[in-house]
Every structure is written in structure tokens, then in C-alpha cells.
Amino acid sequence: MPYVNIKITREGATAAQKAELIKGVTDLLVNVLGKNPATTVVVIDEVDTDNWGIGGESVTTRRRRGQ
Amino acid sequence: MPYVNIKITREGATAAQKAELIKGVTDLLVNVLGKNPATTVVVIDEVDTDNWGIGGESVTTRRRRGQ
Amino acid sequence: MPYVNIKITREGATAAQKAELIKGVTDLLVNVLGKNPATTVVVIDEVDTDNWGIGGESVTTRRRRGQ
Amino acid sequence: MPYVNIKITREGATAAQKAELIKGVTDLLVNVLGKNPATTVVVIDEVDTDNWGIGGESVTTRRRRGQ
Amino acid sequence: MPYVNIKITREGATAAQKAELIKGVTDLLVNVLGKNPATTVVVIDEVDTDNWGIGGESVTTRRRRGQ
Amino acid sequence: MPYVNIKITREGATAAQKAELIKGVTDLLVNVLGKNPATTVVVIDEVDTDNWGIGGESVTTRRRRGQ
Numbered sequence: 473m474p475y476v477n478i479k480i481t482r483e484g485a486t487a488a489q490k491a492e493l494i495k496g497v498t499d500l501l502v503n504v505l506g507k508n509p510a511t512t513v514v515v516i517d518e519v520d521t522d523n524w525g526i527g528g529e530s531v532t533t534r535r536r537r538g539q
Numbered sequence: 540m541p542y543v544n545i546k547i548t549r550e551g552a553t554a555a556q557k558a559e560l561i562k563g564v565t566d567l568l569v570n571v572l573g574k575n576p577a578t579t580v581v582v583i584d585e586v587d588t589d590n591w592g593i594g595g596e597s598v599t600t601r602r603r604r605g606q
Numbered sequence: 607m608p609y610v611n612i613k614i615t616r617e618g619a620t621a622a623q624k625a626e627l628i629k630g631v632t633d634l635l636v637n638v639l640g641k642n643p644a645t646t647v648v649v650i651d652e653v654d655t656d657n658w659g660i661g662g663e664s665v666t667t668r669r670r671r672g673q
Numbered sequence: 674m675p676y677v678n679i680k681i682t683r684e685g686a687t688a689a690q691k692a693e694l695i696k697g698v699t700d701l702l703v704n705v706l707g708k709n710p711a712t713t714v715v716v717i718d719e720v721d722t723d724n725w726g727i728g729g730e731s732v733t734t735r736r737r738r739g740q
Numbered sequence: 741m742p743y744v745n746i747k748i749t750r751e752g753a754t755a756a757q758k759a760e761l762i763k764g765v766t767d768l769l770v771n772v773l774g775k776n777p778a779t780t781v782v783v784i785d786e787v788d789t790d791n792w793g794i795g796g797e798s799v800t801t802r803r804r805r806g807q
Numbered sequence: 808m809p810y811v812n813i814k815i816t817r818e819g820a821t822a823a824q825k826a827e828l829i830k831g832v833t834d835l836l837v838n839v840l841g842k843n844p845a846t847t848v849v850v851i852d853e854v855d856t857d858n859w860g861i862g863g864e865s866v867t868t869r870r871r872r873g874q
Binding site: 559 | 607608609610611612613614615619623626627630631634635638639641645658660665
């Protein structure tokens with residue numbers, strides 16, 4: 473019955489890619505720890521690049537510099 | 540001074556229902572643990588069904604099958 | 607299939623009290639939003655009073671002053 | 674390599690203010706704990722006032738009363 | 741630069757199994773979304789079975805019944 | 808009424824350092840966004856190095872290599 477929260481920047485992940493993350497993380501918990509997939513919950517949060525910081529600055533600022 | 544985070548799928552919960560959740564959780568913490576309601580914080584996150592997985596698939600896919 | 611995270615200070619909540627929180631929050635989600643209890647997950651985090659701040663100071667400091 | 678999550682109500686914080694929060698929290702972790710800023714992540718969540726409760730009621734309700 | 745939080749019950753996951761989860765989730769984010777592993781953070785929380793509820797009761801109670 | 812969660816590895820942060828983080832983050836939210844410190848909550852989670860991953864491996868493994 474694990475719970476997994478994945479936070480990524482909102483930069484165009486498709487429904488198919490998100491489904492792949494959900495499937496991949498669930499399989500991993502089944503394979504590594506024998507968890508029950510039926511009660512394994514995965515929540516993906518997509519966060520605006522203005523609201524995500526790393527190295528003391530926002531991802532918006534980094535993307536503008538080409539990073 | 541508890542902090543409660545409720546995550547639900549974004550499927551039309553009304554402001555009145557969310558107010559009822561806030562009131563109900565706060566009352567519960569007051570009644571069970573004697574917490575101070577004035578500093579009890581409740582945050583509700585509504586998550587797109589594409590971004591919520593259970594049983595290895597998204598809620599969007601499950602809803603499409605009528606689950 | 608909601609997920610609820612309750613954070614409280616670690617100040618002696620008993621297993622019975624925590625069971626009451628789990629039952630109460632689950633019932634609330636069933637009653638207010640018609641959620642399925644079988645896939646409703648509740649996680650309680652108990653946090654040391656040194657690690658919880660409010661009003662700019664730790665709960666340890668507040669408790670020492672009788673608050 | 675700390676991770677910081679800041680949750681505030683969605684009430685008009687600007688990109689510049691959010692950049693200031695990201696910079697300020699990162700500097701704090703560098704200064705107090707000697708953390709490496711390059712792997713310090715800050716995520717800001719802006720939450721609708723209907724979805725934030727304190728004192729058993731939503732911030733929407735409190736704002737309406739002038740609080 | 742994703743952030744992933746995995747919550748599981750504290751029931752004896754080994755350091756090797758946790759390393760496998762960290763590796764597996766990081767690889768998944770690289771493969772599905774092309775994320776940079778160097779800034780991909782994974783945090784695993786192990787939660788006492790008294791503090792984890794599903795179906796309105798704690799995992800401690802469920803384990804006692806053999807579930 | 809912000810809520811801030813700071814996650815760091817459990818590597819000996821003192822109560823004084825944690826108090827400094829609580830004070831610093833609260834002041835930042837007051838100064839940048841005019842938030843009310845009385846209802847600003849800060850929760851610090853200290854995470855075992857086995858349970859924190861970056862770059863696809865645990866911090867335990869990185870520390871062993873001198874990183």
C-alpha cells in the first residue's frame with residue numbers, strides 16, 4: 473500500500489508519459505518490495521517553472537539562460 | 540497546531556464540500572487529541588485524473604472503463 | 607481513492623487515538639465526497655517538537671514557556 | 674541537497690517575490706547548515722483559498738469577513 | 741530535476757532494497773521524461789504500521805488479522 | 808498562514824540550528840509576502856542517509872566515497 477508523489481516541472485509531459493511513470497513506479501514497488509499494486513497510489517504534481525527553484529534561482533530563469 | 544493535507548482527484552468537489560472537509564478534520568483533531576483549532580491548517584489538493592495512479596494505471600483510464 | 611497526511615507533534619498520541627483519526631478521516635471522505643474507503647490512505651507523521659515551528663520559534667521553546 | 678516545499682494561498686504572489694523566496698530559503702540552508710545550493714530544491718505550491726483551511730473554515734470565508 | 745517521495749510502511753525494507761528503489765525511480769524519470777539524474781532527488785519515508793491507515797483501520801490491525 | 812516543509816538528511820543538525828531555520832523561513836515569509844508569523848508553520852524532516860537518493864544512489868553511498 474505504498475504512496476508515491478512525483479513532482480516535476482510543468483513542461484509538457486503527456487498523458488502517455490505520465491501513465492508510463494505510474495506503471496513504472498508501481499511495478500518497481502511490486503518487484504523490489506512485493507507490494508500490492510491494487511493499493512499502490514501514485515500522484516504526479518506538475519509545478520510551474522516560476523515555482524521551482526534549484527541553485528537559488530527559478531527554473532524559468534535557468535531555462536532563459538539555456539539550462 | 541496540526542497540519543493536514545488531503546489529496547483527492549479533481550472531479551467536481553464543491554466549495555461547500557471542501558468547507559465540510561476542513562471543518563470535519565479540524566473537529567476530529569480537537570476531539571481526539573485536544574488540538575487547538577486556531578492553528579490547525581488543512582490544505583486540499585485536487586489532482587487531475589491523468590496524474591493520479593492506482594493499480595498501476597491512471598484514474599482517467601479506470602474511469603473510462605467505468606471504475 | 608484519497609490520500610490524507612496528518613502531521614502532529616510527537617507528544618504521546620496513543621495507538622488508539624491514531625486509529626480514531628484514521629477511522630474519522632476515512633468516514634469523513636466517504637460521507638462528504640462518496641469516496642471508496644478501501645482505497646483511502648491515511649498517513650500520520652509525528653514530528654519532534656524541536657522540528658516543528660510556529661510563530662517563528664520551535665514548539666519545544668513554546669512548551670517551555672507553558673504554551 | 675535539501676528539499677523545501679512552501680505552501681501559500683494563491684493570492685497574487687509575483688514571479689519576483691517567488692524568486693526572492695527561492696533565493697532566501699536556499700541562502701538560509703547554505704548559511705545555517707552549510708548545504709550545497711546546487712542541489713537545494715525549492716517548490717512553491719499556490720493553493721486556492723477555498724482549499725486552505727485554518728480554524729475550521731476556509732480562507733475564502735475568512736477573507737470575506739475581512740480577516 | 742524531479743523530486744520523488746516514496747512512503748512505505750516500516751516493515752524491514754533493507755538498505756539494498758531502498759537503493760534499488762532510488763536507482764529504479766531515477767532511471768524511470770531519465771528514460772520516460774529525459775530528466776537529469778544528477779538533480780533527481782528521491783526521499784523514502786518509512787511509516788510505523790500504527791500510523792498508516794487504509795480502509796479506515798491501521799495496518800497494525802490488518803496485519804493482526806493476517807492481511 | 809503559510810506551511811513550509813524542510814527535508815534534510817539526518818546528519819547532526821542541532822536544536823539551535825533547527826530553531827535558526829524556523830526563524831529564518833518565517834521572517835522570509837513575513838518580509839517577502841507580508842504573511843502573519845503567528846500562523847506560519849514550519850516542519851523539518853530529518854531523513855536517514857539510506858533513505859535519501861540523488862543521482863540514482865543513496866547519500867550513504869555518496870558519503871562513503873567522500874562526496
